[in-house]
Amino acid sequence: MFKVIQRSMGLTSLSLLTFKVYAVPKKDSPPQNSEKVDELSLNSVPKGQLEYVEESRSPLEESISQLRHYCEPYTSWCQETFSQTQPKMQSLAQWGLGVTGFVGLIGLFLARGSKIKKLVYLPGFMGLAASLYYPQQAIVFAQVSGETLYDWEDLWKENFQKPGNVKNSPGTK
Template identity: 60%
Template structure:
């Protein structure tokens, strides 16, 4: 009849007093013990509370079930990155420093112009990264070029708006 809920263990140390409202024609009573409550009244009250809260609980469950895999993959990515940085290949951190420094030079050279900031920052970082990782740069350029070519053909093809 009653559903269990997960909560802090310290809440189980509290004692609760259950009070019920008397009927209109009955003599006034200050409180009712749990043993004196009618199971039907408790069931009706519990059911009305369940029906009122059901849309909210189902929304929370749906949101949780959708976000749980994403959060798990994010945590796994963080753990993998941590492991990689703990066992980094030799020369990784100096390369990372040069690439990061090249990225910092971009905003220093582009004072005032937002378009230059959008171009110089990734441009300098890409240039520094391409010095250290030439094979990955070639693959990246090929894939990016094909994607841009395909995107341009879709936009310019007849029959599209």
């Protein structure tokens, strides 16, 4: 076992060594002309002097530039107003979360003693409080929930209110 580990460690450690390799031309090959670094294609310097020439603006660019300069006071006013109202809005959102949590606690308090009340009051009160802050999502949720309740009602009528059912048959009392 020790020999296997020793041999594998030896091969692994050899793979981590680095060696320098020097290329020497063959003695019978013809001498090549050495090239300077500037003469290489990757590092070549262009022959002439380059000048940056700015393109003239198109009429569309000019009109956009004028519009930007015209709207600059209004955008700066909007940025200042946003920076002043942002902390107030964040505190209002935190207050709203506090109200939602408090309403949930009230639902939990009112639902003492019954598991069904806990299933109804707690999410109901929290959903009611959250719908004050997210009315659009509350409308969508109510529509989807209503459709689901109608589907369940149809399923209930199909499976449990058949004429042959013992509970609903007209001959039994």
